Amino acid sequence: MTVNRRFLLARRPHGTPVPEDFSLVEEAVPLAPEGGFVVRNCYASLDPAQRGWMDDAPSYMPPIPLGDPVRASTIGVVAASNTPDFAVGDWVMGLNALEDYSVNVAGGFTMKVDTGLVDSPSRFLSAMGAVGLTAYFGLIDVAKPKPGETLLVSGAAGAVGSAVGQIGKILGCRVIGIAGGPDKCRRLIDDYGFDAAIDYKGKSVTQLAAEIRQAAPDGADVIFENVGGDVFDAELLNLAKHARIVLCGLISEYNSPEKVGARNLWSILTQQATLYGYLIMDYAPRFAEGGAIMAEWMAQGRLRIDEDVQTGLENAYDAFMRLFTGANTGKLVLKIADGL
Incomplete structure (x- = not known):
């Protein structure tokens, strides 16, 4: 892609979010900074916690600044890298945003994942996320x-x-x-x-x-x-x-x-x-430990994790609101792209 679509928080919602609280903009695809890399987001997690991050109120994470993209956990592929720690083509999971491309730095929340362990990369946002x-x-x-x-x-x-x-x-x-x-x-x-x-x-x-x-x-x-x-x-x-x-x-x-x-x-x-x-x-350092057990239970047929995958960054608002209408039928995930 030649543009980076970003789903921005345009104003703070009062009560139930409405479409005017957000805007979808197109910007240039970012370059990898020194010591950093750029992730092509393929799937984004949609969670009730994101509603709390939209308010200008004390919480366990700072509010999303107005004009910034809505914060979200994502899984995607490294599209450009300026660090030996992450290579182009690596699948990674981290806390990014509802946008096509996100800039990361080595040593942050983003970690490499082996998508060969699962039937879909989105599993790292549901069962193993x-x-x-x-x-x-x-x-x-x-x-x-x-x-x-x-x-x-x-x-x-x-x-x-x-x-x-x-x-x-x-x-x-x-x-x-x-x-x-x-x-x-x-x-x-x-x-x-x-x-x-x-x-x-x-x-x-x-x-x-x-x-x-x-x-x-x-x-x-x-x-x-x-x-x-x-x-x-x-x-x-x-x-x-x-x-x-x-x-x-x-x-x-x-x-x-x-x-x-x-x-x-x-x-x-x-x-x-x-x-x-x-x-x-608080349990982020132990994700690999817990994820391995969850994967084992699924393989044994003892654990069923359903996903509700909605498609398209342009549909981010409608997809997000499924959380509050009860329309979602499993872990709500927004598919943004197929990868590189």
Whole structure:
């Protein structure tokens, strides 16, 4: 290509993002700087966390500056290099942006990957990338579930939640998933092997709490939280003694100008539960370790990771919004190019 298309953050969204918050521009393809290289992005990960990065608010990563491309994990091919550490043609995974070409420096987040290990390079953004490894390390290292314990997963039909539930089954847990709509609940049972599925749509906190109690009469030993809001409040009313809660995401609140917050925190005190704030970035040095196990489980047929691959940088906005309408049917990935 002779141009670099870039999907820029034009203004900060107020509530749900609209098309006018972004712009797609064409610029010259960048040159490799001294000690650096240029990546031709082939696939980009679309994640709820990106919505938080668009706000000018304190977070675990700095806000995306206005006029910059939307930050994203990508996998691609080195197109030009000015460092011996990365050669043209190397497949690499790193934190880049929604753009055709990204400039990297040696020693940054970008690492080489062997695409011969997988059926598609996009697997390094799903099962063997931050999403799959969020589930792996969050459950195994943080929650530390024991065989026979009850695991409750919100956002269970999503990319992280579906992996969490399946890993929980591998570890010998009884797994209950909360998802939106009968089709997603069916997938939890039929496709991912959950023991029970609960549809949260159209239900009050009281109604949802009652359904959770019916599925888990002794309470949940582990909660893997991806949703927040009313769903989290209903879960908090169903804690087992000494439950562990892994707070991974709050997607129901990301587009809310005013955050709701949890109202049933008293249950954490009365049940002597533990609430862990969890970020996958702490586990980056161990990605190869976790990725190898995830790949082995997939090869054995014990783990199913679905992908929802949308195509074209020009469709970045519509693809991103699938996260918030519930339209995505797996790990949401944007295909930008085939490679060199």
